[in-house]
Amino acid sequence: MPRTVTLTTDFGSGSDYVAQLKAVLLGAAAPPTIVDIAHDLPAHDIRAAARLVGQACLGFPPGTLHLVVVDPGVGTGRPLVWARLGDQEFLCPDNGVLTAARGRLPLAEARAIAVPAAAAATFHGRDVLAPLAVRLIDGLAPATIGPPVAALVELCWPQPHESSTGIVGEVVHVDAFGNLVTNLPAGLGPRLEAAGRIRVGGQDVTTIVRTYGDAPPGTPVALVGSQGCIEVAVVEGRADHRLAAGPGTVVAIDDRAAAPASALQCAAGGGAADRLRQWDREHVWHAFTQMQEYEPLLIERGEGAWLVDTEGRRYLDGSASMWCNVHGHRHPRLDAALAAQAAKVAHTTNLGLSNPTTVEFARRLVEIAPAGLEKVFFTGDGSSACEAALKMAFQFWLQAAPPQPARTRFIAIGDAYHGDTLGAIGVGGVDRFTAMFAPLTFEALRLPSPGGPRPHGETPAAAAAGALAALERLLEEYRGTVAALIMEPIVQVAGGVLVHPPGFLRGVREITRAHDVLLILDEVAVGFGRTGTMFACEQEGVAPDFLCLAKGLTAGYLPAAATLATARVWNAFLGSHADRRTFFHGHTYGGNPLAAAVGLESLAVFRDERVLERLPAAIDRLRGHLVGLAALDHVGDVRQCGLLAGIDLVADKASRRPYPWQENRGTRACLAARRHGAILRQLGDAVVIMPPLCIAPAELDLLCAAAEAGIRAATEQ
Numbered sequence: 107m108p109r110t111v112t113l114t115t116d117f118g119s120g121s122d123y124v125a126q127l128k129a130v131l132l133g134a135a136a137p138p139t140i141v142d143i144a145h146d147l148p149a150h151d152i153r154a155a156a157r158l159v160g161q162a163c164l165g166f167p168p169g170t171l172h173l174v175v176v177d178p179g180v181g182t183g184r185p186l187v188w189a190r191l192g193d194q195e196f197l198c199p200d201n202g203v204l205t206a207a208r209g210r211l212p213l214a215e216a217r218a219i220a221v222p223a224a225a226a227a228t229f230h231g232r233d234v235l236a237p238l239a240v241r242l243i244d245g246l247a248p249a250t251i252g253p254p255v256a257a258l259v260e261l262c263w264p265q266p267h268e269s270s271t272g273i274v275g276e277v278v279h280v281d282a283f284g285n286l287v288t289n290l291p292a293g294l295g296p297r298l299e300a301a302g303r304i305r306v307g308g309q310d311v312t313t314i315v316r317t318y319g320d321a322p323p324g325t326p327v328a329l330v331g332s333q334g335c336i337e338v339a340v341v342e343g344r345a346d347h348r349l350a351a352g353p354g355t356v357v358a359i360d361d362r363a364a365a366p367a368s369a370l371q372c373a374a375g376g377g378a379a380d381r382l383r384q385w386d387r388e389h390v391w392h393a394f395t396q397m398q399e400y401e402p403l404l405i406e407r408g409e410g411a412w413l414v415d416t417e418g419r420r421y422l423d424g425s426a427s428m429w430c431n432v433h434g435h436r437h438p439r440l441d442a443a444l445a446a447q448a449a450k451v452a453h454t455t456n457l458g459l460s461n462p463t464t465v466e467f468a469r470r471l472v473e474i475a476p477a478g479l480e481k482v483f484f485t486g487d488g489s490s491a492c493e494a495a496l497k498m499a500f501q502f503w504l505q506a507a508p509p510q511p512a513r514t515r516f517i518a519i520g521d522a523y524h525g526d527t528l529g530a531i532g533v534g535g536v537d538r539f540t541a542m543f544a545p546l547t548f549e550a551l552r553l554p555s556p557g558g559p560r561p562h563g564e565t566p567a568a569a570a571a572g573a574l575a576a577l578e579r580l581l582e583e584y585r586g587t588v589a590a591l592i593m594e595p596i597v598q599v600a601g602g603v604l605v606h607p608p609g610f611l612r613g614v615r616e617i618t619r620a621h622d623v624l625l626i627l628d629e630v631a632v633g634f635g636r637t638g639t640m641f642a643c644e645q646e647g648v649a650p651d652f653l654c655l656a657k658g659l660t661a662g663y664l665p666a667a668a669t670l671a672t673a674r675v676w677n678a679f680l681g682s683h684a685d686r687r688t689f690f691h692g693h694t695y696g697g698n699p700l701a702a703a704v705g706l707e708s709l710a711v712f713r714d715e716r717v718l719e720r721l722p723a724a725i726d727r728l729r730g731h732l733v734g735l736a737a738l739d740h741v742g743d744v745r746q747c748g749l750l751a752g753i754d755l756v757a758d759k760a761s762r763r764p765y766p767w768q769e770n771r772g773t774r775a776c777l778a779a780r781r782h783g784a785i786l787r788q789l790g791d792a793v794v795i796m797p798p799l800c801i802a803p804a805e806l807d808l809l810c811a812a813a814e815a816g817i818r819a820a821t822e823q
């Protein structure tokens with residue numbers, strides 16, 4: 107007999123919980139064959155629980171079936187079933203084709219693992235899954251169920267929500283007959299009778315005849331099973347293609363003829379959301395965005411690696427909310443740290459004043475930073491962190507002993523990006539961002555990027571040697587006039603994910619030291635684990651004179667930045683106020699305590715959740731996916747550094763001929779990926795994959811599948 111363990115307690119998170127769970131499950135006389143997670147847990151816990159129970163089951167003896175049944179219950183929208191038989195893992199969605207409908211698996215594979223027809227009568231939730239488990243345990247060969255699935259796949263349905271006009275959900279699946287299955291909750295009977303209007307994809311639906319379950323015949327929308335699907339069927343056994351609906355199409359039941367609620371009352375609602383989109387178009391000037399072409403997408407919530415829009419659609423945050431999210435959205439510890447600090451004070455100035463949290467944060471940063479970086483100057487964003495470093499370097503030489511006022515130049519790398527303020531674009535080298543502003547700023551001396559294209563087929567080592575030789579030449583030519591060299595270590599992200607050859611950074615440090623030129627490392631994008639180590643420069647054992655941090659500094663929660671400097675630099679600024687050696691520079695919110703509290707807690711999360719130790723597995727998994735992506739017909743080069751990848755889209759694979767830039771293929775690929783449940787960002791025609799470090803293996807699989815779908819849509823159609 108199968109032994110079922112039903113878990114109904116609250117689920118925490120982290121390795122402790124897995125250990126406890128393992129102890130309970132393995133300590134039992136016979137290992138459980140079904141772990142049934144009660145459906146009334148909050149959504150977040152269900153998700154965490156599924157993953158943890160899955161992990162715990164990995165410890166069971168081979169040859170035993172373990173089935174994790176996660177029943178989402180009404181409205182929580184996340185069915186997930188994971189099974190393990192011996193060393194094989196199976197995905198058993200409640201109805202296999204739903205998986206395909208979400209674009210998570212190839213259709214053939216998903217069909218193959220569909221629930222057997224008899225069991226499918228009840229169609230959804232534990233009604234199906236428990237019998238399925240029994241059948242498996244009774245000796246049904248896994249082949250009868252279907253092939254093993256390479257990876258745990260999580261089905262993520264968007265959540266239906268109430269709008270000003272009624273309930274809005276979306277189609278999650280189109281069955282073999284063309285019937286539309288939505289995520290609308292069960293129990294709508296009385297409301298359906300009152301419904302003024304049922305709309306699918308903006309069209310009124312009037313011809314629905316098929317009904318199911320507890321919906322009386324003739325009801326326009328049928329309920330399926332007891333766990334919360336509505337099936338909108340047009341004519342039994344036949345699709346009504348007039349609807350032209352597919353997964354993602356909005357289904358709305360309008361049963362509230364009442365006056366529309368105000369936008370503020372229901373920001374998430376249909377009408378209100380439309381209004382917000384309109385206001386967004388009219389009033390919000392978006393960064394790096396052509397507003398004439400802008401199509402609003404309003405993200406209302408986040409959870410882990412996921413973002414949820416005002417329509418309840420869920421997307422994986424494939425760009426870590428512009429490269430800054432680290433531990434996921436709504437991390438309970440970060441949320442708590444923020445709230446705790448807010449209960450004390452939200453902001454105090456750091457112009458001649460301090461607060462305990464900011465001091466503690468500075469101290470922690472110094473502890474984890476490369477040796478010698480002892481002083482922390484807080485700013486507000488990455489650009490201002492770089493600006494501060496540039497100005498400090500310049501002023502340092504004015505105040506050095508002896509002063510060297512001729513040191514007014516900076517060296518930067520080809521395709522460098524250090525932000526958008528005038529000083530930052532002076533050292534920036536991405537022409538499309540900077541060329542127009544050239545009259546307003548200074549021009550840096552430029553070193554070729556050894557991570558850029560190597561048209562003459564030179565090896566990476568040769569490219570590095572060439573760039574280092576060029577640096578030597580520059581420093582000879584401009585001897586005594588260079589204040590500092592600024593660069594992103596290891597990989598230039600905004601330049602197009604240009605990965606530097608090993609040894610380049612170390613070489614730069616040696617040469618700059620030999621010429622007594624200050625080294626500014628901009629780790630705004632690559633700091634805080636992105637490349638696999640806390641700071642990228644650690645990989646070559648390099649300690650700079652300045653380290654610029656932002657983005658991941660607060661794990662993606664709040665705008666904050668820091669410029670770390672050495673005691674040598676700091677000392678040059680000391681003196682009486684009358685000496686005028688002060689650094690006359692500051693940002694109102696620099697050292698903001700809320701940001702400091704979250705940043706401090708983020709570092710604790712790094713330690714407690716062993717984030718860096720767990721990264722190699724994710725990095726390897728991404729590498730595996732990139733092999734497939736690199737094979738696509740219109741993918742040229744693919745570059746990876748840690749949990750970061752750039753995928754070049756090209757018109758011709760053999761010659762790597764780019765697309766005409768006006769065709770905007772990169773943007774098109776990222777927009778298409780949204781339809782497959784991922785938010786991605788491009789750099790020109792390079793699609794960038796840069797998720798939060800906390801992304802789970804299955805989520806990474808989904809993200810890469812969405813990236814592939816987006817790339818195919820933008821290049822093959």
Ligand SMILES: Cc1ncc(COP(=O)(O)O)c(C=O)c1O
Pocket residue numbers: 487488489490492523524525526594599600628629630631632656657
């Ligand atoms: C390397 C690097 N430096 C500086 C910046 C500017 O940071 P911010 O956008 O916070 O001003 C960025 C932003 O992407 C960056 O990638």
